[in-house]
Amino acid sequence: MPFEWFVALRYLREGRIQTVLILLGVSTGVGVIIFLSALITGLQSRLIESTLGSQAHVVVRPPEEMPRLLHEGRVEGTDPAAVARNLAPGDEALAVRLEKPAQRLRSINQWPQVMRDIEQVRGVTDVSPLVAGSAFVTRGEASRSVALRGIDPERFRRIIDMPEHMAAGTFRVQGTEAVIGTGLATDLGVRVGDRIRVLTAGDRADIFTISGIFDLENKGVNDSWVLVSLKSAQNLLDLAGGISAIEARVDRIFTAETIARAVARRTGLVAESWMAINGQLLVGLRSQSSSSTMIQAFVVVAVALGIASVLVVWVVQKNREIGILRAFGTTRGQVLRVFLIQGLLLGAAGWVVGVGIGTVLSYIFAGLATNPDGTPTFPVNLSWQLFAGTLVMALGVGLLSATAPARRAAGLDPAEAIHHG
Amino acid sequence: MAERMPAGTGSGQPVVLLEGVTRDYGRDVVTRVLKGVDLRLAAGEFTALVGPSGSGKSTLLNLVGLLDRATSGRVCLEGVDTAGLDDTALTRLRGRSIGFVFQFHHLLPAFTALENVMLPGIARDGRPSDALRRKAEEMLDRMGMSDRLRYKPGQLSGGQQQRVAIARALCLGPRLILADEPTGNLDTAAGAQVFELLRRINREERAAFLVVTHDQHIADRCDRVVELVDGSIVSEHAPPPA
Numbered sequence: 001m002p003f004e005w006f007v008a009l010r011y012l013r014e015g016r017i018q019t020v021l022i023l024l025g026v027s028t029g030v031g032v033i034i035f036l037s038a039l040i041t042g043l044q045s046r047l048i049e050s051t052l053g054s055q056a057h058v059v060v061r062p063p064e065e066m067p068r069l070l071h072e073g074r075v076e077g078t079d080p081a082a083v084a085r086n087l088a089p090g091d092e093a094l095a096v097r098l099e100k101p102a103q104r105l106r107s108i109n110q111w112p113q114v115m116r117d118i119e120q121v122r123g124v125t126d127v128s129p130l131v132a133g134s135a136f137v138t139r140g141e142a143s144r145s146v147a148l149r150g151i152d153p154e155r156f157r158r159i160i161d162m163p164e165h166m167a168a169g170t171f172r173v174q175g176t177e178a179v180i181g182t183g184l185a186t187d188l189g190v191r192v193g194d195r196i197r198v199l200t201a202g203d204r205a206d207i208f209t210i211s212g213i214f215d216l217e218n219k220g221v222n223d224s225w226v227l228v229s230l231k232s233a234q235n236l237l238d239l240a241g242g243i244s245a246i247e248a249r250v251d252r253i254f255t256a257e258t259i260a261r262a263v264a265r266r267t268g269l270v271a272e273s274w275m276a277i278n279g280q281l282l283v284g285l286r287s288q289s290s291s292s293t294m295i296q297a298f299v300v301v302a303v304a305l306g307i308a309s310v311l312v313v314w315v316v317q318k319n320r321e322i323g324i325l326r327a328f329g330t331t332r333g334q335v336l337r338v339f340l341i342q343g344l345l346l347g348a349a350g351w352v353v354g355v356g357i358g359t360v361l362s363y364i365f366a367g368l369a370t371n372p373d374g375t376p377t378f379p380v381n382l383s384w385q386l387f388a389g390t391l392v393m394a395l396g397v398g399l400l401s402a403t404a405p406a407r408r409a410a411g412l413d414p415a416e417a418i419h420h421g
Numbered sequence: 422m423a424e425r426m427p428a429g430t431g432s433g434q435p436v437v438l439l440e441g442v443t444r445d446y447g448r449d450v451v452t453r454v455l456k457g458v459d460l461r462l463a464a465g466e467f468t469a470l471v472g473p474s475g476s477g478k479s480t481l482l483n484l485v486g487l488l489d490r491a492t493s494g495r496v497c498l499e500g501v502d503t504a505g506l507d508d509t510a511l512t513r514l515r516g517r518s519i520g521f522v523f524q525f526h527h528l529l530p531a532f533t534a535l536e537n538v539m540l541p542g543i544a545r546d547g548r549p550s551d552a553l554r555r556k557a558e559e560m561l562d563r564m565g566m567s568d569r570l571r572y573k574p575g576q577l578s579g580g581q582q583q584r585v586a587i588a589r590a591l592c593l594g595p596r597l598i599l600a601d602e603p604t605g606n607l608d609t610a611a612g613a614q615v616f617e618l619l620r621r622i623n624r625e626e627r628a629a630f631l632v633v634t635h636d637q638h639i640a641d642r643c644d645r646v647v648e649l650v651d652g653s654i655v656s657e658h659a660p661p662p663a
C-alpha cells in the first residue's frame with residue numbers, strides 16, 4: 001500500500017470518535033440529499049406522468065381568427081385593446097362589442113403535408129391527426145355534454161398509450177365504434193357492447209357501439225372523451241376531409257416548448273407545448289426544485305464545514321507527529337496527500353453509508369402511505385444518476401474541505417512542530 | 422558511496438561541516454541564538470554537545486539536521502551545501518542521510534514498533550517492501566526488541582520506546598545520527614543501556630554521532646565534547662581519560 005494511503009488509513013482508524021463523527025455527518029448529509037432528491041423527482045415525475053398520460057406533448061392548431069371589433073356598425077380589424085384605450089370616462093357611450101367568430105371548426109390546410117413537415121422537426125417522434133369538437137351523448141333518458149375526438153388509432157396510441165389504459169373492452173374505433181372513459185360510462189350506465197347516440201351542434205347525429213372503456217387516471221378526460229374514427233368525427237363536426245389539430249410526441253419532454261416553437265415557425269400554425277398549457281404546474285415544479293436545490297446546497301456546505309473543522313483539529317493534535325514524519329524524510333507533498341486522502345476516504349465512506357441511509361429512508365417513506373392500487377402515495381425515484389451525482393459530490397466535498405487542513409499540515413515547520421508540538 | 426573522498430591530509434571528507442553559522446529568532450526584537458558556529462563531524466566520530474540550558478544546543482541540532490535553515494553561514498552535509506536545496510530536496514537528503522533520536526522518543530502512537538521503524542523507508546520508497554521489513558526487524562533485534570514488534574508505543578516502557586526510536590533512526594543506514602538528550606527522560610540504568618546501544622551502533626556502522634546531553638557521565642565517554650555557551654562554541658576537547 002502506498003505510504004500516503006497507509007498513513008491516512010491508520011490515522012482514520014486510530015481517530016475512532018472523530019472518524020465516526022465525521023462519517024455520521026457526511027452520511028447524514030448524503031442520506032438527506034438522496035432522500036430529498038428521490039422524493040422530489042419521484043413526486044415530480046409522478047405529476048408529469050399523470051399530466052402527460054392524457055395529453056400530447058405538443059398540439060398544433062390553425063391560427064385563431066382575430067376577434068372582430070364591432071364599432072358603431074363599422075367592422076374594424078384593428079387591435080381591440082388599442083381602440084378601447086382611447087375611450088375616456090364620460091365619453092359618449094359607444095357601442096363597443098368584441099365578438100369571437102362563430103364557433104365553427106376550422107381545418108388545417110393540407111394537413112397530410114403539414115403532418116409530414118412536423119414529423120421532420122428534430123425531437124418529434126410521433127404525430128397524430130385529431131378532429132375535436134363538442135357534442136352530446138344520449139342514452140335513454142341520460143344526456144351528457146362530451147368532447148368528441150376523431151382519431152387515427154394507430155397513430156394516436158403512440159401519443160397516448162390507450163391499449164395500456166383500457167378498463168374494459170379493446171381500443172378500437174373502426175366504423176361506428178367508440179371508446180369512452182370510465183367516468184362517462186358510469187354516468188350513462190353503459191358497458192362494452194352498448195350503444196350510444198352522439199349529437200352535434202349542426203343537428204348531425206350518429207349511433208356508436210362502445211368497443212372499449214378507458215381509464216386515463218384523469219377525471220376530466222374520463223368524464224368527457226368520446227373517441228371515434230376520424231371519418232365519423234369529420235361527419236359529425238362538418239369537417240369533411242379536414243382535421244382540427246395535430247398532436248405530437250417528443251423524445252425529451254422538457255424540450256417540448258422549444259420544439260413547439262420550431263413547429264410553429266415551420267408551419268405557420270399555432271403550436272402549444274404541454275409546458276405552456278400547464279404553466280402553473282411547471283412554475284410549481286420549478287420552485288419545488290429550486291428550494292430542494294437550496295436545501296441540498298446548505299447540507300453540502302454544512303458537511304464540508306464539518307469535515308474541515310474536524311480535520312483542522314486533527315492537524316493541530318498531530319502537529320508533533322507530522323513534524324516527526326517530516327524529520328524522517330516525508331516530503332510536504334506526501335503530508336499534503338495524506339490529508340487529502342483522508343478527506344477523500346471520509347467522503348467515500350460517508351457516501352456508502354449515506355446511500356444506505358437515503359435508500360432505506362426513501363423506501364420507508366414510500367411504504368408509509370399507499371394508494372388503493374398499492375402504488376406508493378409518495379413515489380421515490382432512486383436513480384443511478386442520483387447515486388453517481390452524490391458520489392461525485394461526496395468525494396468533491398471531502399477533497400475540498402480537506403484542502404485547507406492538508407495545506408496547513410504540509411506547511412508546518414518541522415523543527416517547530418517537533419519541539420513545541 | 423562517495424562520502425570518503427580522500428582530501429589533502431588523509432582525513433576524509435567531513436560528514437557535517439558548519440562554517441560561521443548564525444541563527445536569529447524574532448522579527449521585531451531579533452535574538453541571535455547562534456553566533457557564528459564552526460563545526461566539523463567526521464564519519465565514525467561520536468561527539469557530545471553540552472552547555473547550559475538555552476545555550477542553543479537544540480537550535481544547532483536542528484540546523485545540522487536540516488530541519489531549520491541558518492540565518493547566515495554554510496551548512497554542508499557530505500560535501501553538499503544545503504543552502505541551494507529546495508524543501509523537497511532537503512527533505513529527501515534528510516531522510517536518506519540523517520537519523521534522529523529525540524528526548525521524548527516521539528514514536529507515532531498509531532503505529533506498531535515495527536511500523537514505526539519502517540515508516541521512514543516507506544516514505545522514501547513510496548511503499549513498504551519485504552527488504553525493508555527484514556531490515557527493520559533486524560534493527561529491532563539489535564535493540565533487543567524482537568519480542569515487541571507488534572506492540573504500540575503506549576504498550577512499551579520509556580527505555581523500550583527509546584530503543585525503538587533508535588532502531589527507527591538507524592534503519593535506513595544514515596551517515597549521521599542526531600540525538601537530543603536521548604537519555605534525558607530515562608532513569609540511570611535505562612539511560613546507560615540506551616547510551617551503550619548508541620555507542621555500539623557507532624562502532625559497528627561508522628556513522629557520525631552528535632549527542633546533546635546534560636549528563637557528565639555520558640559526555641565523558643564520547644570521543645569529543647563540544648561545549649556551547651550562549652550561542653558560541655567555547656571549547657572542543659577530548660574527554661579526560663577514564
Ligand SMILES: Nc1ncnc2c1ncn2[C@@H]1O[C@H](COP(=O)(O)OP(=O)(O)OP(=O)(O)O)[C@@H](O)[C@H]1O
Nearest residue numbers: 416446447454472473474475476477478479480481
Ligand atoms: N522558535 C523559536 N523562537 C524564538 N526563540 C527560540 C525558538 N527556539 C528557540 N529559541 C530560543 O533560542 C534559545 C536556545 O534554545 P534551544 O532550545 O536551542 O536551547 P537548548 O540549549 O537546547 O536548551 P535546553 O538544554 O534547555 O534544551 C533559547 O533562548 C530559546 O528561547
Ligand SMILES: [Mg+2]
Nearest residue numbers: 478479480601
Ligand atoms: Mg534543547
